[in-house]
Amino acid sequence: MIGRADAAMDRRGRDLPLDSHLHTDQSPDANVPVDVYAALALERGITEIAITDHVDFDARDPAYDYVSFEERERTVRDAAERWAPRGVQIRFGAELTYNRSWEDELRAHLRRHRYDFTIGSVHDWPDSPYVPRRVRTWATGRPLAEALDPYLTEIAAAAGTGLFDTIGHLDVVRRYLHGSFAAPEIFGAVELFEPALRALVDSGTALEVNSSGYRHRAGEPYPGQPLLARYRELGGVRVTAGSDSHATSQFGWALEDGYRALADAGFTTLAFRRGPDSVTDRVAVEVPARFRRQVGPSPSVSLA
Ligand SMILES: [Zn+2]
Ligand SMILES: [Zn+2]
Numbered sequence: 001m002i003g004r005a006d007a008a009m010d011r012r013g014r015d016l017p018l019d020s021h022l023h024t025d026q027s028p029d030a031n032v033p034v035d036v037y038a039a040l041a042l043e044r045g046i047t048e049i050a051i052t053d054h055v056d057f058d059a060r061d062p063a064y065d066y067v068s069f070e071e072r073e074r075t076v077r078d079a080a081e082r083w084a085p086r087g088v089q090i091r092f093g094a095e096l097t098y099n100r101s102w103e104d105e106l107r108a109h110l111r112r113h114r115y116d117f118t119i120g121s122v123h124d125w126p127d128s129p130y131v132p133r134r135v136r137t138w139a140t141g142r143p144l145a146e147a148l149d150p151y152l153t154e155i156a157a158a159a160g161t162g163l164f165d166t167i168g169h170l171d172v173v174r175r176y177l178h179g180s181f182a183a184p185e186i187f188g189a190v191e192l193f194e195p196a197l198r199a200l201v202d203s204g205t206a207l208e209v210n211s212s213g214y215r216h217r218a219g220e221p222y223p224g225q226p227l228l229a230r231y232r233e234l235g236g237v238r239v240t241a242g243s244d245s246h247a248t249s250q251f252g253w254a255l256e257d258g259y260r261a262l263a264d265a266g267f268t269t270l271a272f273r274r275g276p277d278s279v280t281d282r283v284a285v286e287v288p289a290r291f292r293r294q295v296g297p298s299p300s301v302s303l304a
Contacts, residue, residue, distance in 0.1 A: 012251070014045055019245075022245050027066070038083040048090075055094045055096045093116055097121055097125070128151075129150060152195065165273050172213075183217070201236045204238065206239055208240045210258070239267045240271055
């Protein structure tokens with residue numbers, strides 16, 4: 001039992017149709033067996049989950065060759081068979097770290113290996129100015145646009161490839177630069193992300209609402225409301241939602257708030273994929289009615 005005060009603090013998501021961004025012990029930075037997530041999903045009424053362990057393409061990155069594709073697939077598909085009869089659907093996905101310098105390898109990986117659902121993300125790649133030992137020196141004295149530029153170039157390129165179902169935590173670069181710029185300045189930089197948002201719209205790639213931002217100093221999802229709203233204004237209709245959990249305590253954390261954010265921006269469905277075919281396996285998952293705004297038109301996800 002949790003008391004009233006605890007309940008107010010409790011941001012574990014409940015009664016949601018989907019958490020599409022989860023890391024298991026098959027990611028180097030997570031330690032949760034897939035069955036633990038499945039049991040939590042059952043307990044909390046989260047009926048579908050996507051396991052999206054990290055796949056890296058630079059040998060200096062931690063998820064490079066960490067667990068083979070075959071082993072990851074077997075682990076997740078076996079779990080899916082065990083849990084489907086109990087009412088939890090488990091999909092086999094991946095979070096693939098994108099950079100233009102290894103785009104060819106990434107393409108080749110996706111040609112060889114079939115996932116149900118893919119997230120493309122830009123992280124602080126080894127030669128980037130955002131790695132912890134370099135980021136302060138990099139950002140000091142630079143205008144924000146310049147400090148963001150290497151990240152923005154990669155994220156716009158990732159969004160434009162059309163290789164992924166969704167782009168993860170679009171503005172996570174904020175996290176790297178928090179020590180160097182004031183929050184309002186970084187949060188307000190909507191126009192700097194426009195090329196990435198336009199690339200998402202043009203390539204038909206979904207924008208992920210990643211609720212891990214609520215666990216960080218951002219205090220709001222990646223991306224926050226201004227970018228979500230701008231994406232929609234630009235014609236974006238496809239969004240996904242995930243907690244990006246790396247630990248048992250993070251499963252579904254603040255995912256409710258993530259759903260609220262995308263519903264407030266006018267989205268009524270989540271774009272998802274439940275199989276290897278990038279066209280016919282696409283589905284639209286309804287956002288529960290309790291999140292819906294009462295007024296205003298809403299875009300719907302095109303299945304084409
Ligand atoms: Zn990530
Ligand atoms: Zn992740």
